[in-house]
Amino acid sequence: xxxxxxxxxxxxxxxxxxIRRAAKRVGREVANGHDVIVIVSAMAGETxxxxxxxxxxxxLYDARExxxxxxxxxxxxxxxxxxxxxxxxxxxxxxxxxxxxLITSSAHAAARIEEIPTENILKKFGEGMKVAVIAGFQGISxxxxxxxxxxxxxxTSAVAFAAAFDAxxxxxxxDVDGVYTTDPRITSKxxxxxxxxxxxxxxxxxxxxxxxxxxxxxLAMRYNVKLRVLSSFEEMSDDAGTLVCAEEDIVESNVVxxxxxxxDEAKMTLQGVADRPGIAAAIFGPLAEAxxxxxxxxxxxxxxxxxxxxxxxxxxxxxxxxxxxxxAKAAGAIDFxxxxxxxxxxxxxxxxxxxxxxxxxxxKMFQTLRDEGINIKVITTSEIKVSVLIDRKxxxxxxxxxxxxxxxxxxx
Ligand code: ASP
Ligand code: MG
Numbered sequence: 179x180x181x182x183x184x185x186x187x188x189x190x191x192x193x194x195x196x197i198r199r200a201a202k203r204v205g206r207e208v209a210n211g212h213d214v215i216v217i218v219s220a221m222a223g224e225t226x227x228x229x230x231x232x233x234x235x236x237x238l239y240d241a242r243e244x245x246x247x248x249x250x251x252x253x254x255x256x257x258x259x260x261x262x263x264x265x266x267x268x269x270x271x272x273x274x275x276x277x278x279x280l281i282t283s284s285a286h287a288a289a290r291i292e293e294i295p296t297e298n299i300l301k302k303f304g305e306g307m308k309v310a311v312i313a314g315f316q317g318i319s320x321x322x323x324x325x326x327x328x329x330x331x332x333x334t335s336a337v338a339f340a341a342a343f344d345a346x347x348x349x350x351x352x353d354v355d356g357v358y359t360t361d362p363r364i365t366s367k368x369x370x371x372x373x374x375x376x377x378x379x380x381x382x383x384x385x386x387x388x389x390x391x392x393x394x395x396x397l398a399m400r401y402n403v404k405l406r407v408l409s410s411f412e413e414m415s416d417d418a419g420t421l422v423c424a425e426e427d428i429v430e431s432n433v434v435x436x437x438x439x440x441x442d443e444a445k446m447t448l449q450g451v452a453d454r455p456g457i458a459a460a461i462f463g464p465l466a467e468a469x470x471x472x473x474x475x476x477x478x479x480x481x482x483x484x485x486x487x488x489x490x491x492x493x494x495x496x497x498x499x500x501x502x503x504x505x506a507k508a509a510g511a512i513d514f515x516x517x518x519x520x521x522x523x524x525x526x527x528x529x530x531x532x533x534x535x536x537x538x539x540x541x542k543m544f545q546t547l548r549d550e551g552i553n554i555k556v557i558t559t560s561e562i563k564v565s566v567l568i569d570r571k572x573x574x575x576x577x578x579x580x581x582x583x584x585x586x587x588x589x590x
């Protein structure tokens with residue numbers, strides 16, 4: 179018996195008609211001899227609507243109740259998918275996260291999967307059930323409360339099920355036909371990649387490419403899950419989409435595999451903080467506790483007594499960051515003269531495993547931006563990526579220029 183995991187994102191289950199189209203694909207895989215685990219997202223737009231309800235009701239909401247509300251979108255599509263399959267005479271049954279039970283940590287709104295018992299579902303497959311439909315994105319904590327895995331978390335549900343059931347493959351059906359060198363909405367020269375390495379996909383995902391949740395790529399890499407991203411709107415074929423795989427399985431690739439961006443960044447500068455041992459810990463400890471996802475960090479050269487500390491975070495976390503810093507100041511843990519938030523910036527990054535063995539990639543990026551007259555505000559690098567913070571109005575221009583400069587429209 180071979181188990182295949184098929185995950186359908188929000189746009190692929192946005193209407194009853196699309197659910198029927200997705201169910202037909204599932205039916206074909208059942209006909210091919212697979213037992214199928216289907217993971218569904220909420221209908222497109224539903225989760226955003228639910229998040230909106232929560233934020234309007236309670237701006238600094240209790241995360242346990244947030245999870246109770248936002249997890250519900252997936253319950254609807256899981257039941258509807260099972261019903262649609264039954265109407266097509268495919269034996270199917272739905273499971274909400276708690277019924278599996280998919281056990282997670284109790285970090286509400288950002289929970290981690292800890293355990294997926296397989297017995298219940300395997301028993302049903304043994305009794306002739308062909309499809310287990312699972313509500314993605316959700317689980318249950320050991321305290322018995324509903325949890326969610328963070329936005330985009332149904333990708334992670336899918337990979338985790340693929341790992342737990344030792345699936346032959348994990349197919350992620352979405353509204354694009356694969357992973358692109360950059361967002362095709364920004365440049366028509368963006369090209370679909372046939373293959374991309376786990377490490378590259380991990381960087382692209384965490385740098386803002388929305389096609390897969392970062393955590394799902396981490397899990398796929400760790401458990402060597404064969405992960406494929408493909409469109410639910412195109413005809414089925416065996417080489418469709420993009421395969422996310424180990425570096426060894428890629429014969430040739432460009433030095434830079436892709437350009438990623440994250441539009442809604444903020445640059446925060448704490449002015450006049452004491453330049454003393456422990457100051458970074460005193461600043462970033464409270465930020466972490468407040469749930470602020472700090473990304474880039476720069477500490478200025480000190481004039482002796484004080485210095486400026488700059489960091490970036492998502493725009494919608496600025497309020498939390500400001501409050502955490504004001505509270506830390508009031509408690510006497512830190513002192514600073516001012517806190518300036520620049521909320522009109524974005525982050526643009528280039529990513530590629532080829533950077534490990536090629537010099538001059540960062541320099542070429544900076545020259546390209548200079549030639550376009552784009553000022554760089556903060557830079558960070560890792561072994562396989564370079565990121566810059568720039569004014570948001572230059573986002574499209576920067577992505578297009580970098581895509582051209584590194585020749586990403588051509589295959590290696
Ligand atoms: N519905 C959830 C979200 O929009 C989970 C998912 O679709 O992956 O974030
Ligand atoms: Mg998604």
